[in-house]
Structures are given as structure tokens and as C-alpha cells.
Amino acid sequence: MKTIAFANRKGGTGKTTSAVSIAAAIAESGKKVVLVDLDPQANATAALGIERAGRGDGSQALFAGSASSRSLSRRTMLEKLAVIPAGSDLAVIEYGLAANGKKWQSILRKRMKGLAKEYDIAVIDCPPSISPLSVNALVAASGVVVTLQCDYFSLEGLAEFAANIERLRSAHNSQLALFGLLKTMYDARTLLSRQVAEQLARHFGSKVFKTPIPRTVRLAEAPSHGLPITLYAPTSPAATAYREVATELLRRVA
Amino acid sequence: MKTIAFANRKGGTGKTTSAVSIAAAIAESGKKVVLVDLDPQANATAALGIERAGRGDGSQALFAGSASSRSLSRRTMLEKLAVIPAGSDLAVIEYGLAANGKKWQSILRKRMKGLAKEYDIAVIDCPPSISPLSVNALVAASGVVVTLQCDYFSLEGLAEFAANIERLRSAHNSQLALFGLLKTMYDARTLLSRQVAEQLARHFGSKVFKTPIPRTVRLAEAPSHGLPITLYAPTSPAATAYREVATELLRRVA
Ligand SMILES: Nc1ncnc2c1ncn2[C@@H]1O[C@H](COP(=O)(O)OP(=O)(O)OP(=O)(O)O)[C@@H](O)[C@H]1O
Ligand SMILES: Nc1ncnc2c1ncn2[C@@H]1O[C@H](COP(=O)(O)OP(=O)(O)OP(=O)(O)O)[C@@H](O)[C@H]1O
Numbered sequence: 001m002k003t004i005a006f007a008n009r010k011g012g013t014g015k016t017t018s019a020v021s022i023a024a025a026i027a028e029s030g031k032k033v034v035l036v037d038l039d040p041q042a043n044a045t046a047a048l049g050i051e052r053a054g055r056g057d058g059s060q061a062l063f064a065g066s067a068s069s070r071s072l073s074r075r076t077m078l079e080k081l082a083v084i085p086a087g088s089d090l091a092v093i094e095y096g097l098a099a100n101g102k103k104w105q106s107i108l109r110k111r112m113k114g115l116a117k118e119y120d121i122a123v124i125d126c127p128p129s130i131s132p133l134s135v136n137a138l139v140a141a142s143g144v145v146v147t148l149q150c151d152y153f154s155l156e157g158l159a160e161f162a163a164n165i166e167r168l169r170s171a172h173n174s175q176l177a178l179f180g181l182l183k184t185m186y187d188a189r190t191l192l193s194r195q196v197a198e199q200l201a202r203h204f205g206s207k208v209f210k211t212p213i214p215r216t217v218r219l220a221e222a223p224s225h226g227l228p229i230t231l232y233a234p235t236s237p238a239a240t241a242y243r244e245v246a247t248e249l250l251r252r253v254a
Numbered sequence: 255m256k257t258i259a260f261a262n263r264k265g266g267t268g269k270t271t272s273a274v275s276i277a278a279a280i281a282e283s284g285k286k287v288v289l290v291d292l293d294p295q296a297n298a299t300a301a302l303g304i305e306r307a308g309r310g311d312g313s314q315a316l317f318a319g320s321a322s323s324r325s326l327s328r329r330t331m332l333e334k335l336a337v338i339p340a341g342s343d344l345a346v347i348e349y350g351l352a353a354n355g356k357k358w359q360s361i362l363r364k365r366m367k368g369l370a371k372e373y374d375i376a377v378i379d380c381p382p383s384i385s386p387l388s389v390n391a392l393v394a395a396s397g398v399v400v401t402l403q404c405d406y407f408s409l410e411g412l413a414e415f416a417a418n419i420e421r422l423r424s425a426h427n428s429q430l431a432l433f434g435l436l437k438t439m440y441d442a443r444t445l446l447s448r449q450v451a452e453q454l455a456r457h458f459g460s461k462v463f464k465t466p467i468p469r470t471v472r473l474a475e476a477p478s479h480g481l482p483i484t485l486y487a488p489t490s491p492a493a494t495a496y497r498e499v500a501t502e503l504l505r506r507v508a
């Protein structure tokens with residue numbers, strides 16, 4: 001099983017939208033996928049029409065060690081896509097996690113081992129900011145996809161984020177790969193977007209996914225119906241773009 | 255001195271852009287303003303052309319109690335606008351803050367008292383997620399402005415955010431007002447935006463600021479020049495909208 005974390009400390013960069021859309025596209029291509037919602041906001045959970053986790057349930061129970069990972073996963077409308085949902089108790093876990101002793105960064109990696117028999121791919125949706133939850137995700141992951149808008153703050157934050165990944169790799173997870181940088185909410189009509197895209201290409205070369213995800217209201221509407229874009233608007237440019245990225249990602253993950 | 259926190263756990267809702275634009279507009283109207291950057295990403299700091307704080311400097315020194323608030327503020331290109339910048343050490347503070355004993359939520363309120371003699375208005379830019387930094391900001395604040403995009407996840411998260419504010423009010427800060435809800439990156443052409451705006455109006459009535467902030471590349475460009483929108487593009491719809499909101503906000507704060 002390969003584990004793909006969708007991360008960026010910057011807020012609103014399309015982490016959840018990309019984790020959900022790509023998990024769905026991979027499941028539709030025939031692989032068994034489990035999406036782990038690690039954000040107390042539980043956006044990915046809602047986007048797939050699943051109820052928030054209650055006490056003793058969902059991804060917070062993974063951290064508490066109070067339930068096996070296999071008992072926590074929920075089915076979705078896609079045969080090959082399961083979800084371990086998030087709930088508000090995850091916020092309580094977040095506060096206490098870093099006080100859990102020397103190996104707190106590796107708790108999630110240990111607890112996710114039970115998923116390997118059942119799934120080909122695990123996708124983790126991370127919260128924004130340098131959360132102990134995101135740190136656990138990056139230690140548990142085979143690699144990370146960094147989603148970002150093409151704007152000034154995103155570019156500013158990238159160097160530091162790359163340094164953070166490097167630090168985690170040497171301290172806790174030597175296998176952590178940078179699977180790629182994904183341009184989201186892309187508006188090719190603005191000069192700023194094209195300038196930032198150029199900078200990305202110059203500094204990260206082939207790490208940048210070829211296909212940018214266009215800004216489109218379809219992607220903002222889909223979660224309100226509890227459907228991934230691949231079901232909500234299967235022939236839309238947004239669904240097509242995410243399927244292309246999913247294909248490119250699977251090649252890099254293999 | 256009145257203290258206004260710009261907060262929302264959801265990422266990328268325009269907290270920083272609004273804190274900077276409104277702080278600038280209020281300063282240009284003649285009041286003395288200090289902007290406290292409480293986000294380790296230091297976006298507000300960069301948006302006003304100020305260098306990140308180094309060790310022992312900036313808002314992290316406020317928490318460490320190692321420097322007076324007045325010694326930490328930096329001048330900007332606007333005569334009446336000062337900034338207490340953020341730096342990456344703030345992330346270290348963030349992790350340790352909740353372990354600081356019983357009154358950790360009130361540290362910022364205590365340390366900001368020294369600003370009252372010198373400024374009319376303090377503006378605090380908060381990071382996303384339920385950070386101990388945001389909690390400190392809400393306990394230090396006279397009131398909060400919640401910025402949000404008009405989309406599904408934003409609406410979903412509001413009820414819980416309102417509950418969190420209520421909890422903080424009863425536990426730590428009985429004066430904490432909800433100064434208002436600000437619609438950002440608004441695109442009136444999409445049905446989803448108008449539907450969400452309607453829901454906001456129905457549930458929050460006059461709390462919602464009359465003027466939405468339009469989505470415009472000018473606001474994304476301004477920080478790359480280290481200028482607030484009111485200087486970068488003074489006659490643009492974006493600058494006009496933020497000035498109108500600043501005026502409405504000052505009435506509510508008084
Ligand atoms: N390509 C797109 N076009 C239009 N809207 C989009 C697009 N991608 C995402 N959105 C919308 O933008 C908002 C932010 O996206 P999303 O929640 O996926 O980002 P995030 O990085 O997960 O945010 P957070 O940092 O809060 O976790 C959401 O309302 C989402 O529906
Ligand atoms: N009205 C607008 N039109 C176009 N772009 C905007 C607008 N408001 C903000 N932006 C851009 O959108 C991005 C997100 O905005 P901003 O950083 O202010 O949100 P935030 O809530 O502070 O994010 P975070 O949760 O990471 O702190 C930034 O690149 C900003 O320049």
C-alpha cells in the first residue's frame with residue numbers, strides 16, 4: 001500500500017478538493033483506496049456525503065488507539081473508495097498530541113499498518129498550519145502532494161515548506177518522497193498566475209504536475225451534493241483535469 | 255484602544271488580506287493602528303513590505319515576555335500604521351503555548367496592554383486551524399471579524415465557529431463581540447455564491463457587512479509589491495470595498 005499525503009500549511013490551497021477528487025479518480029480506475037480525513041473541519045468527510053465521526057470513532061480513534069483502522073473505515077458511493085472520517089474530537093487530539101512522549105510523530109504510521117492488507121492506496125487529507133496531525137501524516141506517508149494556488153503567498157511559503165519536509169525526512173521518515181506540486185484554482189487569464197507558474201517550473205521542474213486544475217464553480221458545488229467531481233460532473237474540465245493528475249500521480253507513486 | 259481579531263479556522267478565507275487592507279484604510283482615515291501578525295506564515299508582515307521577525311523579535315517575543323510590545327512595533331509606509339511582525343519562531347511558541355499553565359489563553363491580552371497608550375486600534379491577523387495563537391487573539395480582542403468565501407465548506411464551518419466563540423466568551427473574555435461576517439473573494443456571477451450569501455443573510459442578518467469584497471487579481475498582486483490595496487490600486491473596486499467595510503467596522507467597534 002502506498003500512502004499519499006495532501007499537505008500545505010497555507011490555507012485554502014485545494015488540499016481537500018484534490019484529496020477527494022484524486023482518491024475518487026484512482027478508485028474509479030480500479031484500485032482500492034482509503035481516504036483518511038485528518039482535518040477536524042471534516043471537509044473531506046462531508047465532501048463524500050459521510051457523517052462526521054462521533055466520540056470513539058473516526059480518525060481520532062486511530063490516534064487514541066481505541067479501535068482498529070479497519071473497523072473505522074466507512075463505505076462511499078464508489079465501490080472501491082472507503083473513508084476514515086474526521087470529527088471534532090480530532091481537535092482535542094491535536095492539542096495533546098505533541099505531549100505524547102518521544103515517538104508522537106509516528107503514531108499514525110503505526111496505526112495505519114492494518115490498512116495495508118485491504119487497500120492499494122491510502123490518501124490523507126491534512127489540515128492547514130503546522131499541525132501535529134500534518135506531521136503525523138508526513139511521517140506515515142510514502143510521499144506528499146503539495147497543492148497550491150498560483151499567487152504570491154504560496155510561492156513565499158514553498159521554500160520553508162520544502163525545508164520542513166527535508167527535516168522530517170531526516171528525523172523520522174527517510175522514505176518520504178515529494179510526489180509533486182499541484183497547481184489548483186488556476187486562472188490562466190491573469191498575469192500573476194502565469195508568472196507564478198513560471199517560477200514553479202523554474203525551481204521545481206518536472207515535480208510540477210503537467211495539468212493545472214482550473215478554477216471552476218463545479219468544484220465548489222460538488223461537496224454540497226456529497227459527490228466527488230468525477231460523479232458530479234464527469235465530463236467537466238475539472239473532472240478531466242483531476243483524472244489526468246491521478247494518472248500522472250500513480251506513475252510517480254509506483 | 256479597541257482590538258479587532260480577524261479569524262476563521264478555515265484556510266484561505268481572506269483573513270490576512272482583510273486585516274492588512276482594513277488596517278491600512280483605518281490608518282489612512284486618521285486613527286493610529288497597530289497590526290499584530292500572529293501567523294507563523296508571516297503573510298501580513300510580507301504584505302506590508304516588512305522583514306520577518308528574527309529570534310527574540312516580533313510577536314513571538316510578545317508571548318515569551320522577553321520584550322515590551324512598544325519596542326517590537328515597526329513602522330510602515332503609512333504614517334499611522336505600525337506592525338508587530340511574525341517570524342518562524344512563532345511556530346515553536348504555538349506548539350508549547352497550551353502547556354503554559356492555567357492562564358495560557360490570556361498571555362497575549364496581558365502583553366498587549368502596553369499598546370493602549372499609543373494606538374487607537376489594534377488589528378490581529380490569525381492563522382488558520384484552532385491554533386492556541388488564535389485562542390489568545392480572541393481572548394485579547396474587543397471583537398472578531400470572521401472572513402469567509404461564499405462556498406459550501408465555509409457555511410458548514412460557521413455554526414461550529416460561532417459555538418467556539420461563545421465558549422471563549424463565557425470562559426475567558428466576556429466582552430468578546432462578533433463585529434461581523436465579511437464576504438471575501440465574492441463572485442456575484444455564480445449561483446453558489448448568491449445562495450450562500452442568502453443563507454448568511456438569513457442566519458446572521460445585520461452582522462453581515464453590507465459590502466462584499468470582490469474577487470480581483472489586484473488583491474492577489476498587492477502583497478507582491480509590499481503594498482496594501484489602498485496604496486497599490488487606490489481607485490480600484492477592491493480598495494473602495496475595503497474602505498467601505500473599514501468605515502462600517504469602525505461604527506460597530508465604537
Ligand atoms: N479549482 C477550484 N475551483 C473553484 N473552487 C475551488 C477549486 N478548488 C477548491 N475550490 C473551493 O475552494 C475552497 C477551498 O478549497 P479546499 O477546501 O479544497 O482547500 P484546503 O486547502 O483543503 O483548505 P484548508 O486549508 O481549510 O484545509 C473550497 O470551498 C473549495 O470547494
Ligand atoms: N478578493 C480577492 N481576490 C483575489 N484574490 C484574493 C482576494 N482576497 C485574497 N486573495 C488572495 O487569496 C489568497 C488567500 O487569501 P489570504 O491569504 O488573505 O487568506 P487567509 O485566510 O489569510 O489564508 P490563511 O488561512 O492561510 O491564513 C492570497 O493569495 C490572497 O492574495
Ligand SMILES: [Mg+2]
Pocket residue numbers: 015016017039043126127
Ligand atoms: Mg481542507
Ligand SMILES: [Mg+2]
Pocket residue numbers: 269270271293297380381
Ligand atoms: Mg492568513
